[in-house]
Amino acid sequence: MTKQATETRTSASTPAKLSLITMTGMVVGSMVGAGVFSLPRRFAQETGVAGALIAWTIAGVGMLMLAFVFQLLANRKPQLDAGVFAYAKAGFGEYLGFFSAFGYWASASVGLVFYWVFIMSTIGAVVPAFGDGDTIIAIAISSAALWGFYFLIRRGIKEAAAINRIVTVAKLVPIVVFVLLALFVLKPDVFAANWGGADYAGSLFDQVRNTMLVTVFVFLGVEGASTYSRHAKRRQDVGRATILGFVSVFAVFASVTIVSYGVLPMADIAKLRQPSMAGVLEAAVGPWGAWFVSIGLIVSVLGAYLAWSLMAAEVLFVAAKDHDMPRVFARSNAQDVPVAALLLTAIFVQAVLVVIYFAQDALNLALDLTSALTLIPFFLAALYGLKLVITRETYDESPRGWGRDLVVVVLATVYTAFLLFAAGLTFVLLSFIIYAPATILFVMVRREQGRRWFSGREIVILVVSIAGAIAGIVALSVGWIRL
Template identity: 70%
Template sequence: MSATDTTTRTPVLTFWTMTGMVVGSMVGAGVFSLPRRFATETGILGALIAWTIAGLGMLMLAFVFQQLAIRKPDLDAGVYAYAKAGFGEYLGFFSAFGYWASACVGNVTYWVLIMSTLGAILPILGNGDTILAVGASSVFVWLFHLLLLRGVREAAAINRIVTIAKLVPILVFVLLAVFALDTGVLADNWTGGAGYDTLFDQVRGTMLITVFVFLGVEGASVYSRHAIRREHVGRATILGFVSVFCVFASVTIVSYGILPASEIAELRQPSMAGVLEAAVGEWGQVLVSVGLIVSVLGAYLAWTLMAAEVLVVAAKDGDMPRFLAASDAKDVPIASLVMTSALIQLVLVVSLLSEDAFNFALDLTSALTLIPFLLAAAYALKIAVNGDGYAEHPRGRRRELGVAILATIYTTFLLFAAGPRFVLVSFIVYAPATILFVMCRREQGRTWFSPRELVILAVSVTGAITGVVALAAGWISI
């Protein structure tokens, strides 16, 4: 096999490996921040409603990826491929870029949280957003870059081991919190007390964090081209999602039985460490801190791989510049991996300007992902309505149509929940990426934009300009 020809690659990922990659992708920094993020916005009632909405919504998305894996087995790289097939090259490009950018920004949250955890011991690291913390994070970014150069097979094996290791402290946290649970505190936290907004606003305020913690539900779909058996893609997605949903909901609810919501809302991130310390003592904080570092490093590995994978497949399809398509004999997309690590590095530096680097990066990650998710759900809806892909196996079309409708409604609601702040900042990220799209068209000797694509370009540029003006005027902030 040549360095750039990967069309004859041998599938290497089994069902359990792909399930592990889905779980490993979702279980990262988010779960360790859940107690504080929820307690800041709502009490137990709002949390239960939020998890119900998020669980059902994300389950519909998981079913969407399962359906598309079956109905459109020729489409690889999941999120990106579906957007392109359904709505054209330019929106497909935006989906690929947005998904890739969200993975990079999400990886920044991992390093910020690790440094914040160490900051409890070394105050010079602050909340993970000091110059020293960013410098240390940068060193690790490039060390992991070298590790990933060893190849997909080796990285997947490491991820499988890390996934098992990082689940242990999280499950121990849930068990210990259950035994230490105070029913009186739990009852007092039912509505969270005074100071919260309406129940609707409480639920809305939790939506971006639920999106963030479930990012990775599409992981098996992204790696579908490496699967030994195609049907494993959908099964791994569903099994991974259900397992992680139970863990996330449990972590959130049991925390309300340890401390008053007002005290949880004031905890240092990772707030799960503070909750367990209150329950069992200082050793609980140490347990969670160690588990967090293992968990985050594993998630970083999986997300960096997925980000690079999306770029290289988009480049092979002619929707990213050709240099991003190159892979070596180990199936490592070197140029895409370098570009991924470089953007992570850039966002790390930019995080120094943010008032709250962790929460801003977390919410921006979620906002950037909403467009790719919405386009994937809308594509599933489109083919279910048109019957595309149902000729040989029409059974289940009505059920899949219902799933696609619910997934589309859910992702549309998430855009509303994100609010104008993160939508505008997302435009600032998306619009400049059009330069890469123009590079592709120039390489292919094609007209840069069709009339329809010019409309999309105008919308994205207008949104970006509005976002820049809003930031400059102080209407929104990072």
């Protein structure tokens, strides 16, 4: 077979089949990334122990409900692959399905940028030239590593999944050690002083709301098994892997946040350099603690980077197979890797790496924008689950569990709607700036199919997205919002 013939295989490809353990590892590997290492400072900047407990309760219940929605949809609609975008399309039409696919892909891609900035910032504690991960040398090295991973992932999904299994175990060790050591040295008086939050934190409601984007970020990846549903050996493993992955990491995330309040005062934690977990452990056990966490962070990030790269490319690939993205992205190679989608992902990440050089706070910008971009795909998936239950579609043949499912989808919908509110106007407008130009890809698809570019309802959605993008650009230009 010629190289060209190999590269242009599409639907004829035989997907690599993944076991329940491997898919669960993909979920855990996606969720446990750089975000967990930034939790102490991000929470201490916004809230005290009480607010953190409330925030994690809301986030835990809300994301668990969303995980249940993905499980429900995987079981009720097994023919829908690449879950997030497929559910939006099935429930609300091709254009919103396209936006969901693009938004999820863009979110994962900006998340990859965050990973590189975080690694370089970690090294910057030792090598000042790397700064906070946004200096010229940091961006240059990040770019080189980006393309190195691109060529690694091209070698195949099975190989990448095997590496991910090893890295997932390795990166959990420093996080668990951190929690245990922090508990051992926990100071009750410091913990009590941090209970109510500081004067700068605002009302309890504001404290909780201001932590929502960071909780979304650390939970991104909970939908990983749904995204990889076409690779599952057994369809029911998709839902099981989602729940197992979520339960495996929720307690870890909450514990990292809460135990930190017993080591240092809030004000001190809020001033720590990222990764703040390193600073907390250094205060607890000495300088070796910072080194220990920093090494763990780099291992963790590289593992999560691998999983997120695969998921981002997979979304574009499956969307193209379903004729919702230009057909070029349906190309895969002999190892079943969506090469064109993977290449576009690398190019997009490279472009954003250049843009963040001009940001005031590159690290937090990348984190919050990653979370904001994924809110619309999550909201539409929850809405589709609600629509499915209300219309009783598929429940005539299998009515069992309707009442429980109704509670789940209502809670998931309310939670994702609250996240959109918590994101605030700044990140909603920034999201529109990214979403609106993507319509060019939608037009390309319609031209390939010889169809009318937009229907009546789709024109309304187009106008709203363009208006939002224009508002965002104006807000940036006059300084109402800043990068």
